[in-house]
Amino acid sequence: MTVLVTGGTGFVGGFVVEALLRRGDDVRVMGRAPGCFSAPVGFVRGSLDPGRDMSAAFDGVTRLVHAAFDHVPGRYRGGEGDDPKTFRHRNLDGSVALFQAAKRAGVERAVFLSSRAVYGVQPPGANLTEQMEPHPDTLYGEVKLAAERALAAMSDDGFRGVSLRVTGVYGPDAAGRPHKWSDLFDDYLTGWPVEPRRATEVHGDDVAAAVLAALDAPEPPPVLNVSDILLDRNDLLAIVQAATGSPHQLPPRSSEPVNAMDCALLRSLGWQPGGRDLLDRTVRAMF
Structure with a gap:
């Protein structure tokens, strides 16, 4: 399998590239x-520019993972800064052009890293399921949802698109x-x-495992939630306190209602996230 990963040098994309390498796939990364x-991975210079001819990037490629996103550094929601027009043009029009190029080149499957932000405002405390009507309340969520829908509209027997709604x-x-x-x-x-x-949180390795499941499943659903734990800062900082011996008081638990994400569809594909044990190991290793 030859997989092209856009945004492979980014934080989340890096987990995806490493997971593909571990199982022996031929990996190419598109980026700046x-x-x-x-x-070793192949490198294709490219960006989310809808006017750019991207056909050469798909030579011999059978799978696409689209993890690239053009935004103000360090920000996704609000990542448009003071230029929402360019933000939409690159991230929506650029993604659609990428999907079209992949389909024309004979790519069999495209996995798009979308976001829980597409859900937007939902009833307080309600679990988020893939069947819910999205109500994005940010430009980021609107763009991700529009890209999801464009990919779904292109999908057919020869080109199947899967959008992963990933939490933090x-x-x-x-x-x-x-x-x-x-x-x-x-x-x-x-x-x-x-x-x-x-x-809600999920480890990067578990996002990568979700990508592999979406790439490999014979008939994956068009949209999959990707989330693992509902995490209170009190619990998170308790791990820090135990790891460092800090004498400082932990913050009180939050009473704010949170919309947890239902990941039953993804789990039905064999996905098993690391849960609290993985969180504990990861945080302790930071000290």
Whole structure:
């Protein structure tokens, strides 16, 4: 299997590339510059430019994983900055052009990394299922949902698209980049007040495993939720406290209602995330 991964040098894309390499796939990465991986990968220079001819990138490729996203550094929601028109043009029109090029080249399957942001505003505390009507309340969510729908409209017997609605992703810090909780941990260890909060999370390795499941399943659903744990900052920082011996008080538990994600469809494909044990191991390894 030859897999082209867009955005493979990014945080989430890196987990996907490494998972493909571990199982022996031929991997190509599309991006602005080559990355550093555990084994050789092919490199295709490219970006989310709908006016660019991307046909050569798909020579010999049988699978596409689209993880690239053009945004203000460090921000997804609100990643349009002060230029929403360009944000939409690159991330929506650019994604649609990429899917079209893949289909014309004979790619059999495309996996798109979408986001839980497509759900937007839902009843407080309700579980999010793939059958719910999305109500995105950010431009980020709107663009992801529009790209999902474009991919679904292109899908047929020869080209199947699968969109993964991924929640917040955590994992070890990548080379030269702090992990997502760096500032939070610093605040806690310094003794500064930490606001209560709960959120859904999934490890990058589990996102990669979801991508592999979507690539391999004979007839995967067109949309799959990807989430593992509902995490309170109190529980997260309790791991930090145990790992460091910090004397500082933990924040109170959040009473805020959170929409957990139902991942029964993904689990039916054999996906088994790492849960609290993986969270504990990952956080402890950060110290």
